[in-house]
Amino acid sequence: MAVVGADSETGQRVRDEAKEYVLHSWSVQDAVSPLPVAGAEGRYFWDYDGKRYLDFASQLVNVSIGHQHPKVVAAIKEQADKLCTIGPPMATEPRSTLGRLLREVTPGDLSMSFFTNGGAEANENAIKLARWYTGRQKVIARYRSYHGATGGAITLTGDPRRWPAEPGIPGVVRMLDPYTYRCPAGHPDPCPVCSGAPHLEEILQYEGAHTVAAVILETVVGTNGIIVPPDGYLQSIREVCDRHGILLICDEVMAGFGRTGKWFACENWDVVPDILTVAKGINSGYVPLGAMIVSQPIAEWVRDKFFAGGLTYSGHPLAAAAAVASIEAFREEGIVEHAAEMGPLFEERLRGLAERHPSIGEVRGLGCFWGLELVRNRETREMLVPFNATGDAATPVNRIAKAALDRGLYLMMHWNVAIVAPPLTITPEELDEGVAVLDEVLAIADEYVDE
Numbered sequence: 001m002a003v004v005g006a007d008s009e010t011g012q013r014v015r016d017e018a019k020e021y022v023l024h025s026w027s028v029q030d031a032v033s034p035l036p037v038a039g040a041e042g043r044y045f046w047d048y049d050g051k052r053y054l055d056f057a058s059q060l061v062n063v064s065i066g067h068q069h070p071k072v073v074a075a076i077k078e079q080a081d082k083l084c085t086i087g088p089p090m091a092t093e094p095r096s097t098l099g100r101l102l103r104e105v106t107p108g109d110l111s112m113s114f115f116t117n118g119g120a121e122a123n124e125n126a127i128k129l130a131r132w133y134t135g136r137q138k139v140i141a142r143y144r145s146y147h148g149a150t151g152g153a154i155t156l157t158g159d160p161r162r163w164p165a166e167p168g169i170p171g172v173v174r175m176l177d178p179y180t181y182r183c184p185a186g187h188p189d190p191c192p193v194c195s196g197a198p199h200l201e202e203i204l205q206y207e208g209a210h211t212v213a214a215v216i217l218e219t220v221v222g223t224n225g226i227i228v229p230p231d232g233y234l235q236s237i238r239e240v241c242d243r244h245g246i247l248l249i250c251d252e253v254m255a256g257f258g259r260t261g262k263w264f265a266c267e268n269w270d271v272v273p274d275i276l277t278v279a280k281g282i283n284s285g286y287v288p289l290g291a292m293i294v295s296q297p298i299a300e301w302v303r304d305k306f307f308a309g310g311l312t313y314s315g316h317p318l319a320a321a322a323a324v325a326s327i328e329a330f331r332e333e334g335i336v337e338h339a340a341e342m343g344p345l346f347e348e349r350l351r352g353l354a355e356r357h358p359s360i361g362e363v364r365g366l367g368c369f370w371g372l373e374l375v376r377n378r379e380t381r382e383m384l385v386p387f388n389a390t391g392d393a394a395t396p397v398n399r400i401a402k403a404a405l406d407r408g409l410y411l412m413m414h415w416n417v418a419i420v421a422p423p424l425t426i427t428p429e430e431l432d433e434g435v436a437v438l439d440e441v442l443a444i445a446d447e448y449v450d451e
């Protein structure tokens with residue numbers, strides 16, 4: 001693989017200007033030192049010194065197809081030559097085709113899409129539509145969640161990224177998560193929270209089910225710790241929603257498009273939401289794109305109505321062309337099937353790490369979507385770093401991420417969870433390469449173990 005663009009001086013300038021002129025997401029500005037990236041291919045990217053990094057995070061768990069997939073790059077170029085941009089009132093081939101393809105690849109009767117620039121806007125539109133459709137106002141969302149950074153989406157978000165945006169939009173009610181490792185209900189058998197229905201029913205009793213428009217959840221929780229719901233959970237939430245005329249919105253911005261080894265994560269439990277929100281893996285972020293995909297009854301209902309939503313770039317031709325090419329490549333190359341086949345290999349390799357590293361409290365995941373929850377003590381489950389740790393408190397995880405990067409592995413750490421989510425196209429050899437680095441750097445976490 002050619003490492004092009006090696007030029008340290010340019011790299012330095014790119015980094016300096018990024019620090020001087022660019023406001024960086026979710027960071028203390030003075031503390032960031034962004035890695036200047038010169039190029040990428042497949043599962044790797046490289047800096048201006050020609051140093052290569054294995055991308056174990058698919059950037060922000062979005063580059064699912066891998067970097068610079070030739071078919072997707074060609075489709076963007078071809079579309080740019082034909083028609084770079086055109087307004088949403090026009091019909092364009094890539095957007096029309098993409099609408100049809102989404103109908104084909106999504107489960108059940110999900111059938112009509114509204115296109116956005118990313119995940120947050122997909123969720124904004126989902127709750128707006130749910131409120132309009134049901135004539136109700138409240139939306140139930142979970143704590144261990146991230147739904148985006150715009151006004152409504154950040155209010156839906158349960159994690160502390162919400163705090164600076166409070167009070168946010170009215171009508172959001174919070175629900176606990178089926179987080180079996182740290183169950184807030186103490187995880188009795190059967191567990192009212194981790195089984196879904198009892199906890200939701202109690203909330204509905206107090207909120208008034210007739211006032212609730214929707215339940216929104218990440219089918220498999222992403223940044224907040226790769227939390228896979230126990231079997232039966234999603235089905236029971238679906239059943240409660242159906243019984244009360246509440247819409248189920250599955251946010252699969254991260255978990256969709258093959259990440260869990262199925263086209264969509266909800267297919268792991270044969271559940272079809274009323275609204276599915278997607279972004280990231282739809283075209284691996286080659287051009288920004290998201291979508292809200294609605295079920296047939298909602299599609300039929302909306303047809304003779306004025307849809308009060310819009311975006312200048314809804315279904316942007318370059319983004320849609322990239323998504324069409326990406327979905328075709330997924331089909332032609334069997335990328336979802338490959339992700340499913342890799343799942344057991346991930347599990348075996350990561351459980352192997354857990355045998356050697358006492359700092360690994362739990363290994364969990366599906367397909368190419370895994371988390372290693374790091375602890376100081378397996379008995380007490382004390383977290384390696386405290387909840388929402390920043391600054392000095394986050395030193396252990398910052399050391400791990402830096403040591404990995406020094407060894408050419410790009411790793412996403414979220415509090416005490418190491419997220420393992422490389423592109424779905426990863427090979428077994430590349431997985432082993434990354435796991436070998438993890439094996440080395442987890443020695444740092446083991447230093448903090450007090451058993």
Ligand SMILES: Cc1ncc(COP(=O)(O)O)c(C=O)c1O
Nearest residue numbers: 118119120146147148222253254
């Ligand atoms: C589950 C989930 N929903 C929504 C979003 C927001 O997507 P975007 O950043 O494209 O607005 C994210 C982003 O990480 C996400 O992980």
